[in-house]
Amino acid sequence: MSLRCYLSGAQRVKSSGQPHGQVFSFFLSHCERWICKSRSDEAWGCVACYPSDDEEMEKSTNTSKPVQPDSDSESKPATSKKRKQPAECFLTRPEEKEENTVKVKRRRKKKISDILAKSSPKPGIPEDLQKLLNQHFGTKRSVIELEELKLPDSCFLPANDLTHSFSSYLKEICPKWAKLRKTHKEKKSVLMLIICSSALRCLELIKSMTAFKGDCKVIKLFAKHIKIKEQMHMLENGVIHLGVGTPGRIKALVKQDGLSLNSLKYLILDWNWRDQKLRRMIDIPEIRKEAIDLLEMGIIKLCREDSVKLGLF
Numbered sequence: 001m002s003l004r005c006y007l008s009g010a011q012r013v014k015s016s017g018q019p020h021g022q023v024f025s026f027f028l029s030h031c032e033r034w035i036c037k038s039r040s041d042e043a044w045g046c047v048a049c050y051p052s053d054d055e056e057m058e059k060s061t062n063t064s065k066p067v068q069p070d071s072d073s074e075s076k077p078a079t080s081k082k083r084k085q086p087a088e089c090f091l092t093r094p095e096e097k098e099e100n101t102v103k104v105k106r107r108r109k110k111k112i113s114d115i116l117a118k119s120s121p122k123p124g125i126p127e128d129l130q131k132l133l134n135q136h137f138g139t140k141r142s143v144i145e146l147e148e149l150k151l152p153d154s155c156f157l158p159a160n161d162l163t164h165s166f167s168s169y170l171k172e173i174c175p176k177w178a179k180l181r182k183t184h185k186e187k188k189s190v191l192m193l194i195i196c197s198s199a200l201r202c203l204e205l206i207k208s209m210t211a212f213k214g215d216c217k218v219i220k221l222f223a224k225h226i227k228i229k230e231q232m233h234m235l236e237n238g239v240i241h242l243g244v245g246t247p248g249r250i251k252a253l254v255k256q257d258g259l260s261l262n263s264l265k266y267l268i269l270d271w272n273w274r275d276q277k278l279r280r281m282i283d284i285p286e287i288r289k290e291a292i293d294l295l296e297m298g299i300i301k302l303c304r305e306d307s308v309k310l311g312l313f
Helices: 009-016 020-030 054-061 113-118 126-137 143-148 166-173 177-182 199-208 229-235 245-256 283-303
Strands: 032-036 044-046 192-195 218-221 244-246 266-269 309-312
Touching: 032 143, 113 283, 126 143, 126 283, 126 309, 166 266, 166 309, 192 245, 199 218, 199 244, 218 229, 218 245, 244 245, 245 283
Parallel strands: 192 244, 192 266, 218 244, 266 309
Antiparallel strands: 032 044
């Protein structure tokens, strides 16, 4: 009995009634070569197979020579079986196109610290603040409203040229501070507001202006470790001359009527100071927005009335 070529493993199992493992061993023992398309595919078969019994008999009768029969026995045709050269079958797989593995490099976005690190520090000037206001309100307000938000040149104090300490700068812009603080008696208000970008910077400036403040009372107007109710209580129960804080907390106090701007004479912006990332106060989006909102809440109006002076330290 010879083998036939079964191209499907499922047909072979069905015809033999044997499990896959026995069919494979059967092929290995009777076939010269066998091949499997893939381990996960059931389609398998032998590469070289033998012809069937009927085919062998037909070929042998045509190719074999007659043999002289013996005298004692009956003449029987001798059959010589020639094994056919096995034909090889190859299963071709479709050519896989090579994928382009080259990744497009994305350009690294420039950080504000990278830009500021290359630029030399420049002192703030009044035109910088006016330009900042125009950029913020340019698309939101009409021409008439923008004109009302314009700050007059007369409201600006001399800007810091990066040579002053904080005490020397305050002495230059407010030479009559001692006389001014003696006449201040109104509660819930301050004579001078200093706006910084962080609580740590506020504490640093409070320590650095010891030579200027004298015996005047200073209040910390930032949110770190200080509740807004405590700050409102201090403003209501005492006369305070100078306030140092962040724009967000100062804006919240003005909204809740805890701080009045009626007695305010000086507003100082900590304009030129940079943090560890080389960002100024106006380079931080949250601080910049809070500072502009605070200016819009009434300080710009007071500046136009020439009752408040603006300084850029």
